[in-house]
Amino acid sequence: MGILKPSSRDDAFFQLLADSARQCVAAAGLLTQMLAADTTEREVLLPRLKDIEHEADEATHAIIRKVNTSFVTPFDHGDIVELAASLDDCTDAIEAAGQMVVLYRMNGLMPDITAQMEVIVRMAQLTADAMPRLATMKELPEYWVEINRLENEGDVIYRTLLRDLFGGAVTDPIEVIKHKDIIERLEQAADCFETVAHRVESIVIKES
């Protein structure tokens, strides 16, 4: 409620949220690289993905510490914490998918995994672009409408992958379990970005 008057002090919050979102972009970029790599290269890339996940944790705790020590915050304390937590969940989900790709020593990933991953990369980028706009509360509906559209696009790809997987693309049951797990984890990562968009929408509603 009330008129939002972002000050230079407030800006630090949006910078920290943007930092966290940039870790999502970095994680999505690295996972894209890992999916295209062979199993040996993936193991080399994995520690960098873990580092990004760790940096995202740091960014999240920096936000929480700042909320903790600020009398004035640009919007409700709890909302900032929840938004930061949901951004962190995105990076966690991408890292978890990367861990599984290595752990399962995945060979012959289904080609549409690339399309599923591209949707996540675009969601991450849009999220990173949107965070600084929280300072002015402008052009945010465009962001969440596009995230919702991408989530639907991701859903269609996800279902196509499952149909192909169970339609005979993979026949060894243990391989089917592994592929299904990777596909579902990428779908969960996409869902995490949708949750971030829902939180942004909810904040905009409260503040307007």
Add this chain to the structure above:
Amino acid sequence: MGILKPSSRDDAFFQLLADSARQCVAAAGLLTQMLAADTTEREVLLPRLKDIEHEADEATHAIIRKVNTSFVTPFDHGDIVELAASLDDCTDAIEAAGQMVVLYRMNGLMPDITAQMEVIVRMAQLTADAMPRLATMKELPEYWVEINRLENEGDVIYRTLLRDLFGGAVTDPIEVIKHKDIIERLEQAADCFETVAHRVESIVIKES
């Protein structure tokens, strides 16, 4: 907090929430029909399920838009948005189960799936009946107690299904994966209705 004095303006919120809950009822009814149908018929019915899911999305956004443009709301802005979102999750979960039934070209569904689905149908109906009662905050404990009871009933059916599934009712591992997925998605749909009931309980506590 304070005494709730619902006005005619407030009533629109309860109507919109009831609209969304009616989409849950419609989705549960259609999925019941689909489970009883053969694979060809199911493909014919699926687009109607997708339409219901889309209408539920519209109902949810109508609620959010109304919250957005209303100065006075019957209870906390954020609580209405979260309640609407959790109702939408119910329809989404039912639709997702329907998508999987078609996608997996399920044959020979286990008979107890019908019992599991009946619990969901009753949860949806109770939820739709309860939404208008938010206007008066009356007879709501009966609703959430009964939802909790049904959720427990659904749990027992879910576990029986899993025991039978792994007890030899299905022997092909890939078929086991598919059946387990359908059974779990229906269990998740039941959980979504429990979340709605928890949110209603939480709102009643806040407002009382």
Add this chain to the structure above:
Amino acid sequence: MGILKPSSRDDAFFQLLADSARQCVAAAGLLTQMLAADTTEREVLLPRLKDIEHEADEATHAIIRKVNTSFVTPFDHGDIVELAASLDDCTDAIEAAGQMVVLYRMNGLMPDITAQMEVIVRMAQLTADAMPRLATMKELPEYWVEINRLENEGDVIYRTLLRDLFGGAVTDPIEVIKHKDIIERLEQAADCFETVAHRVESIVIKES
């Protein structure tokens, strides 16, 4: 906000939360016993686990009723309800894992399951120790930092278990599905304790 002045009336809330957390400890202890037992003994122990889960439900409802009838609560009504609900989720998750161990008639559990379970036992104990400290809001960061550390430790064990499982420790695909399910449910139980810690952190931030 404001200075927290816990009175004797407030103390009852922390006692009730501690009661609920003690059910988590009891459930974790019993599940540890069940994992070490044979299939016949497990079936004998399961009803006691269900009783604990039921007592945790009672504790949760006692908290909600008390919130409902208290004009003054030590912190925000909704936060108490959510904290109580997340504690209840921990016991539910442990009970659900126990149900599955019995239902799947698990034989030859992987040895590292014991290590995974030990992490959960320690998380439950730390949580029960922390609840009374909510009265003074002291020494809580130590609690959530240690929970986060344990959650990471649990993650590593979880991934090792999955690597071994898919690395040939179990070869029958249907057995792989069952083991994976148990391992994932224990991981979910650990995640539930992390959620409790996040809620505590969020309450401390709000109140400070």
